[in-house]
Amino acid sequence: MTGWQLRQLPTTATPFLRITDAIAAAVPGCNFTDLLAAGAIPDPYFGANETQLQDIELSDWLYQCQFDVSAADLAQGQWFLRADGLDTFCEVRLNGVLIGETDNMFVPWSFALAGALQVGRNQLELTFRSPILRARPLQQAAGLIYPAENDKSDDKLSVFVRKAPCHFGWDWGPRFVSSGIWRPITLQCVPLGRIVDSHAQVVSLSDTEAQLLIGAEVELPDGAGTDLQLELRCDLLNLCQSIAVTPQAGRQTLQFAVSVDNPQLWWPAGFGDAFLYPFELTLRAGATAATTPAAQAIDVQALPVGIRQIEVINEPDADGVCFYLKVNGVPVFCKGANYIPADAFPARVSKARLDAEFAAVTAAGMNMLRVWGGGYYQDEYFYQLADQHGVLIWQDFMFACSLYPATEEFLANVQCEASANIRRLRRHPSVALWCGNNEVDMAISWWDWPAKFGYSDTQWQQLKQDYHRLFGELLPALMQQLDPTSFYLRSSPQGFWEDNADHIGNQHYWGVWHGEAPFSEFARRVPRFMTEYGFQSFPLPQSFERFLAPADWDLQADAFKVHQKHPRGNQLIRSYMQGEYAAPADFKALTYLSQVQQAQGMRQAFEAHRKAMPFCMGTLYWQLNDTWPAASWSGIDYFGQWKALHYQAKRSFAPQLLVFSASDSAVDEAGHLQLQLVSDSRLPLTATLQLQLLDFDGQVLWQQQQQFQVQPLCSETIWQGQPLVTAPARSVLQARLFSCQSSGQSSWQPSEQEGAEPQLLAEQLWYFVPPLAQQLTVGTPEIQWLRQGNQLQLTLHSKVLLRQLWLAVTLADNPALVWNFSDNFVDLLPGQARSVTLDVTGFTDAQCQQLMASLSCYSIADTTGTH
Numbered sequence: 001m002t003g004w005q006l007r008q009l010p011t012t013a014t015p016f017l018r019i020t021d022a023i024a025a026a027v028p029g030c031n032f033t034d035l036l037a038a039g040a041i042p043d044p045y046f047g048a049n050e051t052q053l054q055d056i057e058l059s060d061w062l063y064q065c066q067f068d069v070s071a072a073d074l075a076q077g078q079w080f081l082r083a084d085g086l087d088t089f090c091e092v093r094l095n096g097v098l099i100g101e102t103d104n105m106f107v108p109w110s111f112a113l114a115g116a117l118q119v120g121r122n123q124l125e126l127t128f129r130s131p132i133l134r135a136r137p138l139q140q141a142a143g144l145i146y147p148a149e150n151d152k153s154d155d156k157l158s159v160f161v162r163k164a165p166c167h168f169g170w171d172w173g174p175r176f177v178s179s180g181i182w183r184p185i186t187l188q189c190v191p192l193g194r195i196v197d198s199h200a201q202v203v204s205l206s207d208t209e210a211q212l213l214i215g216a217e218v219e220l221p222d223g224a225g226t227d228l229q230l231e232l233r234c235d236l237l238n239l240c241q242s243i244a245v246t247p248q249a250g251r252q253t254l255q256f257a258v259s260v261d262n263p264q265l266w267w268p269a270g271f272g273d274a275f276l277y278p279f280e281l282t283l284r285a286g287a288t289a290a291t292t293p294a295a296q297a298i299d300v301q302a303l304p305v306g307i308r309q310i311e312v313i314n315e316p317d318a319d320g321v322c323f324y325l326k327v328n329g330v331p332v333f334c335k336g337a338n339y340i341p342a343d344a345f346p347a348r349v350s351k352a353r354l355d356a357e358f359a360a361v362t363a364a365g366m367n368m369l370r371v372w373g374g375g376y377y378q379d380e381y382f383y384q385l386a387d388q389h390g391v392l393i394w395q396d397f398m399f400a401c402s403l404y405p406a407t408e409e410f411l412a413n414v415q416c417e418a419s420a421n422i423r424r425l426r427r428h429p430s431v432a433l434w435c436g437n438n439e440v441d442m443a444i445s446w447w448d449w450p451a452k453f454g455y456s457d458t459q460w461q462q463l464k465q466d467y468h469r470l471f472g473e474l475l476p477a478l479m480q481q482l483d484p485t486s487f488y489l490r491s492s493p494q495g496f497w498e499d500n501a502d503h504i505g506n507q508h509y510w511g512v513w514h515g516e517a518p519f520s521e522f523a524r525r526v527p528r529f530m531t532e533y534g535f536q537s538f539p540l541p542q543s544f545e546r547f548l549a550p551a552d553w554d555l556q557a558d559a560f561k562v563h564q565k566h567p568r569g570n571q572l573i574r575s576y577m578q579g580e581y582a583a584p585a586d587f588k589a590l591t592y593l594s595q596v597q598q599a600q601g602m603r604q605a606f607e608a609h610r611k612a613m614p615f616c617m618g619t620l621y622w623q624l625n626d627t628w629p630a631a632s633w634s635g636i637d638y639f640g641q642w643k644a645l646h647y648q649a650k651r652s653f654a655p656q657l658l659v660f661s662a663s664d665s666a667v668d669e670a671g672h673l674q675l676q677l678v679s680d681s682r683l684p685l686t687a688t689l690q691l692q693l694l695d696f697d698g699q700v701l702w703q704q705q706q707q708f709q710v711q712p713l714c715s716e717t718i719w720q721g722q723p724l725v726t727a728p729a730r731s732v733l734q735a736r737l738f739s740c741q742s743s744g745q746s747s748w749q750p751s752e753q754e755g756a757e758p759q760l761l762a763e764q765l766w767y768f769v770p771p772l773a774q775q776l777t778v779g780t781p782e783i784q785w786l787r788q789g790n791q792l793q794l795t796l797h798s799k800v801l802l803r804q805l806w807l808a809v810t811l812a813d814n815p816a817l818v819w820n821f822s823d824n825f826v827d828l829l830p831g832q833a834r835s836v837t838l839d840v841t842g843f844t845d846a847q848c849q850q851l852m853a854s855l856s857c858y859s860i861a862d863t864t865g866t867h
Helices: 031-037 054-058 131-142 351-363 380-389 408-425 440-446 449-453 457-482 558-562 569-577 587-611 644-652 845-854 860-864
Strands: 005-009 060-069 078-083 089-094 097-103 109-112 120-128 185-190 194-205 209-220 228-234 239-244 250-261 277-285 296-305 310-313 324-327 330-332 334-339 368-371 392-396 431-438 487-492 506-508 529-532 618-621 656-662 673-679 685-695 700-710 714-721 731-739 760-767 782-788 791-797 802-808 826-828 834-839 856-858
Touching: 005 031, 031 054, 054 131, 078 089, 078 097, 097 109, 194 277, 194 296, 209 228, 209 277, 209 296, 228 250, 239 250, 310 431, 310 487, 334 529, 351 380, 368 618, 380 392, 408 457, 431 440, 431 457, 440 457, 440 487, 457 487, 487 506, 569 587, 587 618, 587 644, 587 656, 587 673, 587 802, 587 860, 656 731, 656 760, 673 685, 673 731, 673 760, 685 714, 700 714, 782 845, 791 845, 802 860, 826 834
Parallel strands: 334 368, 334 618, 368 392, 392 431, 431 487, 506 529, 529 618
Antiparallel strands: 005 060, 060 120, 078 109, 078 185, 089 097, 089 120, 194 209, 209 250, 228 239, 228 277, 277 296, 310 324, 324 330, 656 673, 673 714, 685 700, 685 731, 731 760, 782 791, 791 834, 802 826, 802 856
8 A cells, every 4th residue: 555645634622733735644654754754844853843843642633545456356355454553543444434443552453344345446544533632531531640750741641542651751752642554554365364373382391302382373254165274384393284274264273282302492692592493384275285286375474483491580589589580491690771662753663773773782792671661562573683683572561650540441452452462472582571560569659649649548549459450460361361481570670779679579770860879879789680770871972963953052952951851860960970070171071971971880780780690680771772862871872873881781791791899898998809700601611810900101010810710600709909009090900801722631821822812701990099080191092994894993002091982983975874883982001902893884995994084082081171
């Protein structure tokens, strides 16, 4: 279906019309993006334009297209309109006949077209009603305001609309209450039948055998034939099975029992290959034996199967209540981040953007993402990438930070939504667990909603009963029915930071940032599994150029404030800098230092969580990505630019990590230090530790070396000492861990092996005073570069310490291109070469020359503007 058009339908609440005639519409898309493409509105993301576009939510919108159907087409079978995503209240008409109505953004819809589809020209019309106007009567009938504090309106209508909660505003995103066809919509003809669902369940698993149960749901139209077979194939296993399909209209479930000898398992990233068996289901007709040449394939569905077992261990233990994942019997320390909608207008999220995001996730050593409950269930391609990359998915249902109605109509709507998405996602080996909501248990205990919203005791008790019906009864019952082997958690977190309940289950720790606690609290407040924590930063200047005019590069500018959704955000970023960094000289210095501060502060959390293994078994920071250009907690900005945080996460999430800390007595005057090694490897290895005390000009003041065995899945102290430091403001302690090769029975230290280059497994630096007190020198690194295939390799040298060296390049003829180095915001030690790479796939040598000519370098010493 092509040639879509959009019309604005005024309502009694519409302030004025944005368009009076039809405009071209892109499907998938939404009313905002279509209005933008037609020039009817300014870029919603630029400057303060968000504030000018709030009236759009008060109109109804009509999407129309025409298509032709021949008599031969019509006679082929039963026709359906499949709509994977309609946002949200929609009436669907074909040739003036109402064929269906929708009320849930998260549900894929299918409408039978019998009686409405005709030979020749057909007109399809989808009328989207204003979510605001549809929800207001529901709010009035409820007789109270629900506590949806992130809903940026007075009447908090978002709870009545099964639509991405963040579309109504959040503390990192805009308010754009959109309408439209946000996922593909297609015509489907079902001549004899179709496969509507398939998934695999691991019944039992051992080293030598896996028993699988593969289920498929088949739908047959009226008048289905008697000779239908469902075939299951996996050429890799030389497997082919078939089952006769009962010839009756409607849906039926068929199951195959499959045994796999010596199975290759699906593992999370860093623990093994994310192996997928290529199963395929085919519905055949026309022959009694499905494998004969006469058997016609009438529908085919691929089913990649990852053979794995995931257990979530959440039970009392000697330290409280544990929370960790075991995959194929192996405890997995989960490293990753929270994932929010990648765009306020989700149809703009392309496969290329998802490819880039998962490449960044993999590069950073992550093995888990949490799909947070204030957005939407991600597209199928997202989960396919997670399967392929070995990225575990913590999947929230789409409820966050509010209580919700529990009318029969609302619960039926949620049942439809949850059933559809459980069935869709249970086929993915990456989906590790489900969670009912984000932070509502914590909110009930700590957010003082009765006082804020004026609830009577009766109202408050009813709201909590409604909460239990939804999250304590409906959702767990659906999980038990549809995906009984997966773990369901009612609400995240289980332990509340306000209670100091770090020993209980999973935790969201916001004492740093919201509670204004110092970064050092990350080391003190270590939970069993950290599901949220974070700190804000600004994008860098090359990103600001794309959404703010230079005149608005000011924290006090109105347009700047539109892109800072946290009421204290700018003030908190600046206040945390005091006492740690010198005052930034200009806007560039401020944005740069905000990222350095974010990365170095979060590094303390990464290290504290990892070294506390196995007490702590997960660290998912807030947040991986942005939904629009803004100041936020993200490690990757809206345009795909890696911030200092993402580079630090890559270093901190490496398989082997070294962590310096002051020993228990170490704020003592003697200055004792200890060094801990964390290894996520399932195999032991022999390694050499090299320690050096350097001054900021590269002079070696002290050094030590030792070799030892690294145990699998360990966190252990490998060194304690007291290096003599006479000039703490100009000294740094460097620890490097090298792998040791073996030849026969002997092993060697890095300095002793002829003709071999030992692998650097981990590196860590310890500074004795904060940056503000460090005697840093302004310097420019020497850089040699060469092109090797699709990579530019840069080798950096410096005669002085350059702290948090930021490298930036741009291509003059395409300044919007984003360039992410293999490493950045590095501490370049004097006299020690460091290499970084840049992907230049598809670029000419001349363009590479331009990139290197544009290269700029910036470090902490440059931020004061005194040089």
